[in-house]
Amino acid sequence: MKVLLLAVVVLFSFSGCSQDKKVNNLDGKKLLEQKCTKCHNIDLPPKTFTNEKAPAMMAVAFHVVHFIKTEDESQRIPKAIAFVKDYVINPSASKSFCDKASLKTYGIMPSQKGKVTQDELQAIGEYMFSHFTEKNLNEAQLLENKLNAMPKGERLSLQNGCLSCHKINKKIVGPAFRDIAKRKGNSLAVLMHSIENGSKKKYATSKGAVMPAFKKLNDADVKTIAQWILSLNKSQKDKK
Ligand code: HEC
Ligand code: HEC
Structure with missing residues (x-):
């Protein structure tokens, strides 16, 4: 009986833990695919640059995480996520980290207000800045080189x-x-x-x-x- 009780306690603490990590168990990867791929290419690295409606998501993630201003490095990712949560609903030329020429080619991103919630954007942001990283890009490129050499x-x-x-x-x-x-x-x-x-x-x-x-x-x-x-x-x- 004691063993069973312990098992139940362990089970509960684990499920509580995973809920803390993911916002309401939202799947950032899936949401990104559903809500953003109409315009953004999400391949890592992007495989084609033709018919682009928007910069590739990898480029967006790199821009935002590098250009966001912060004095405290530990706040870089949270601030980058906050930027995404704001930008997707209230985009503007002055906020965008895109260079002027790209902004001219693509036009400003249309606001996605009503199409995605703040909780969903939190999950999307967390996924973006853990997936589109230089480390993952290097690994993907090494694998691709290895495959190409075979x-x-x-x-x-x-x-x-x-x-x-x-x-x-x-x-x-x-x-x-x-x-x-x-x-x-x-x-x-x-x-x-x-x-x-x-x-x-x-x-x-x-x-x-x-x-x-x-x-x-x-x-x-x-x-x-x-x-x-x-x-x-x-x-x-x-x-x-
Ligand atoms: C209807 C097309 C469209 C959709 C859908 C779309 N975007 Fe965009 N997005 C753009 C375009 C075009 C740009 C480039 C111009 C700009 O910066 O506003 C852009 C730029 C951005 C930027 C700013 C990039 C920078 O370098 O400053 C972020 C962040 C972003 N998108 C995130 C998202 C996310 C997250 C989603 C899905 C929830 C999404 N977008 C859905 C068209 C779109
Ligand atoms: C689940 C394990 C398994 C997988 C997966 C598998 N094989 Fe095999 N393969 C075997 C075994 C076991 C044999 C020997 C069968 C026998 O003794 O006739 C074999 C035999 C072969 C043979 C020899 C047949 C002959 O007529 O001499 C070829 C060729 C071959 N496999 C190619 C492949 C290729 C190509 C793939 C992937 C598309 C593959 N195998 C995937 C287990 C596997």
Whole structure:
């Protein structure tokens, strides 16, 4: 009984805690998507600059957090959030941190009065200044560089979750891609068929684990992946 009571107390204190953090449990990310993406691009980093109606949200967040005046650094984010809460309802050229040329191209942001509440803006602001940070931008760019440097087949394998069961050189759940490439009789057509329809009992090393079918992948991507897997055999020979 005591244990149960303790569990109840712990449960309550936890739920109280999370409520303090999020304003009425509002999801800032979702609200930002719902209320702001009509005009602002929210990619980190923004992927396209065509047909822009407004500066990218990343740029907005960086502007506001850097240009806001504060003597106490610990107040920078709260002040930035307060700026957003005011600006979205009462925008004006004199308040905007946008440079004059951008203001001319975009025009002043139309007031969103009646479309978003102050509590919602608090949640949006908290999300903006924790998500659009230089640290997250650097990480996103490093990941993008890493993906861009990979052969396309490897990138597709990573993006489609193949690498949770396969490594290039080592058997994990599934055989090493290099061992698949070396296996006698494994042609492009055989590999494509297995990726699309799955495979089982072909490899003794799988110990009963099966290869699930990937029906949703399109033919071109399956081909690119299968070609990349087969190329691993060659690249090993080349190295020797
Ligand atoms: C109808 C289009 C539109 C919508 C919807 C919109 N914005 Fe804007 N916003 C703009 C434009 C255009 C600008 C750039 C001109 C300016 O600074 O007023 C801007 C600028 C801003 C700025 C000032 C940027 C700076 O550098 O000073 C903030 C902050 C901002 N938007 C936040 C938001 C948030 C948060 C939302 C969603 C609740 C939102 N906006 C929805 C069009 C929009
Ligand atoms: C849940 C784990 C799992 C995932 C995810 C997975 N595989 Fe497999 N894969 C396996 C297992 C296990 C085998 C060996 C099956 C057997 O013994 O026939 C295998 C075998 C293969 C084979 C060899 C088939 C043959 O005919 O020789 C290829 C090619 C392959 N996988 C590619 C992929 C690709 C590409 C992806 C991602 C689109 C992927 N796998 C995702 C577990 C997985």
